[in-house]
Amino acid sequence: MEWYEQARAAEEIQDWDTAIALVSARAACYSADFRAHDSHLWHMDLLVGAERFTELTELARTDVHARRRLNRSLHERGMDRALRHRAEEGDKGALYLLVRLLCETGRLPEAGRAVEDLGPEDEYAHQIVADVPAPPSGD
Structure with missing residues (x-):
């Protein structure tokens, strides 16, 4: 698999254009061929490595792997x-990661507001906030 070694080498030296071209040519979402599906997931990772967020955002409109x-x-x-912004557009996965991020960075009140603003009926989003351990008491 010469293309594979070339793509890995290009990725290693951060030659994103080459790596993306080699991998995307063999990528297929939800393919019966596991290699094509693996290449699709690798393609998504390469887009992140290349910081091609505009391209990834465009793909995320229809591709669950790009969205995730x-x-x-x-x-x-x-x-x-x-x-x-993504959660406001209806992306539940973005909502959950937003709430987790706010909780992880000690912004619990902001996380609660985000849930109330963006997913007031979303039990899972509420559960993320509820699962944050209470801060230790000052005793």
């Missing part, structure tokens, strides 16, 4: 505004 990878990347980068 984009949201995860925004969470990892602490980009709460971008997650909020």
Whole structure:
């Protein structure tokens, strides 16, 4: 698999254009061929590595893997505004990661407001906030 080694080498030196071209040519979402599906997931990771968020956002409109990878990347980068925007557009995954991010960064009141604003009927979003341990008492 010469293309595979070329793609890995390009990824290693952050030659994103080459890596993306090689991998995307063999990628297929939900393919019966597991290699094509794995290439699709790798393609999403390469887009993140290349910081091609515009392209990933466009793919996320119709591709669940792109949507998940984009949201995860925004969470990892602490980009709460971008997650909020995606949640406002109806992306439940973005809502959950936004709430988690706010909880993880000690902004529990803001997390609660986000749930009330963006998913007041969403039991899972409420549960994320409820599962945050109470701060230790000052005794």
